[in-house]
Structures are given as C-alpha cells and as structure tokens.
C-alpha cells in the first residue's frame with residue numbers, strides 16, 4: 001500500500017475542519033517541514049563534509065557554536081523569513097530577534113526555534129532535532145515586536161519538533177491533538193505514521209542526568225531515589241534512560257510514558273533548558289497528548305518569558321509521575 005497521507009495532505013485535510021481558516025498556519029507548517037528536510041540531509045552528510053566541527057565563534061550564551069548549528073539556523077531563517085508569514089523570528093543561535101521579509105503589516109505570527117538541539121552529540125551519531133513554537137502577535141494591527149515573544153505558552157498556536165535519528169520524524173500540534181510523521185527518503189515527503197499520539201497515563205522509565213545528583217535539592221533526590229525502588233505492591237523499579245539530547249529523551253517519553261526531568265539545581269538555579277523555544281513547545285505537545293509539563297510548582301504553559309533566552313526547569317511526561325513529582329518536591333497537589 002502506498003503511503004497517502006503526506007504532511008501537506010494531512011495538514012490541509014485538517015484545515016477543512018476550520019472553513020474560515022486562511023491556510024496560513026498550514027502553509028507555515030509545511031515551510032518548517034521543508035527546513036527540517038534540509039537539516040536532516042545536512043546532519044546525515046555532515047561527517048564526510050567535515051561539518052562536525054566548531055566555527056570558532058560563540059553564540060549569545062557564550063557557548064561554542066558548531067558549523068551545523070550555524071548551517072541549520074541559516075536554513076530556517078532564510079526559509080521562514082521569506083515565507084512572509086512571520087513578523088519576527090527568534091533562534092537559539094542569535095542574540096536578538098531576527099527581522100524577516102514580511103512588510104510591516106504582514107506576518108500574523110512570530111516563530112521561536114532551536115535549530116539543532118543536541119548538536120554537541122552530533123559526532124557520535126546520537127539523535128538531534130529542531131524544536132519550534134508559533135505565537136500569534138499580540139496586536140495584529142501592529143508590526144511584530146520583541147514583546148510578542150513574551151507571552152504565556154497557552155497562547156501558542158502551533159508547536160513541534162523533529163528528530164534526526166535512525167529515521168527523521170516530525171511531531172506537531174496545532175491544538176487539536178499531536179500527530180507524528182516519518183520522512184520517506186524515497187518520496188522526499190513526511191508521511192503520517194502516528195495520528196493523535198497519546199502519552200500513557202503512567203510509565204516505567206525516568207530520564208534525568210544523574211551526574212547532577214549532588215547539586216539537586218533533597219526532595220528531588222528523594223523523588224528520583226523512590227523511582228529506583230520496587231513499589232510496596234512489588235512492582236519493579238523504573239528503568240533509567242538518558243540520551244542527553246532533549247528531543248530524543250522527550251520523544252521517547254511522549255510515546256512510552258514515564259517522566260523526563262531537568263530540575264533546577266545549585267549550579268543552575270534558573271534551570272538549563274530554554275523556556276521559549278525548548279520547554280514551551282514541548283510542554284504544548286505534552287499537554288496536547290494528555291501529559292503534563294511543569295517547571296516545578298507551575299505549569300510551563302502558564303509561564304511568561306521575561307527574556308527570549310530565559311532558562312527554565314522542565315519536568316514533563318505522564319500525568320501520574322509529574323503529579324507525584326510536584327506533590328513530593330513542591331507539596332502541590
């Protein structure tokens with residue numbers, strides 16, 4: 001049977017549910033998926049094109065940038081700036097907001113993305129990915145501004161991520177469920193492989209960098225230790241899985257259930273992951289799939305970034321485990 005539900009056909013079929021939709025959002029998602037195809041190719045061929053190395057420059061966070069980070073960033077900025085749907089862009093790789101080709105009045109949306117998350121793993125063939133979220137401008141009658149990125153995640157209109165691994169997958173939501181696609185290299189198309197992904201209510205895997213244990217609070221340590229013990233009912237302890245690439249760890253948690261956690265610690269009191277273009281988009285996906293995503297005491301989607309590169313704690317996954325975490329660590333039901 002030939003794969004018929006390509007991404008474009010699926011997105012446009014969903015659009016028919018909203019007769020008054022302009023199709024702009026559908027067009028955006030297809031544009032983003034084109035960028036992901038380019039990046040998938042770049043990642044797959046980086047090894048013999050000598051693109052695994054560093055550029056010798058540092059990004060706005062003082063981190064050494066890899067050639068692939070820069071290449072992925074440039075592909076997305078060029079593609080999405082010319083789409084004229086976005087008033088402004090934000091990339092992890094750039095200090096400030098990025099102007100686009102949208103004339104002043106154009107561009108109902110703003111887009112924030114991490115062009116190549118996990119790129120530090122690229123040399124060892126560990127999965128990497130692109131993460132994005134789309135917000136509607138606060139005032140459609142005005143040109144986009146920096147302030148349009150400082151909105152709560154509950155205002156996201158679409159979000160998603162890709163995983164460049166053994167296969168290239170693309171997972172997105174526009175607020176009506178989470179859908180997963182796989183790139184068919186022979187077609188050059190993303191084909192629907194998982195319609196309406198639901199995260200299991202609980203799981204048996206926990207995902208955290210245990211190298212940070214000595215920096216955690218006592219309560220975080222107690223929570224993780226508890227996962228490693230057989231339960232009173234005699235159930236086996238959780239399995240530990242940590243890739244060190246957010247998209248890979250999150251995607252496994254989304255599909256298998258359990259919990260991913262990157263809490264604050266004494267070294268990183270504000271957290272390690274980026275709120276706007278890592279935590280918020282993945283929180284949107286987690287909630288759309290029936291899971292939860294918190295920064296500890298608060299739902300990630302209720303947070304308003306104070307800065308486009310703000311960091312946050314991120315605990316996400318099955319409803320049961322995330323609720324137990326919030327109760328044990330923060331005393332919140």
Ligand code: P6P
Nearest residue numbers: 117118119120209244245246247
């Ligand atoms: P740590 C990769 O550099 C990244 O930004 C995420 O993809 C990943 O979840 C995290 O950092 C890993 O951080 O401190 O465990 O190495």
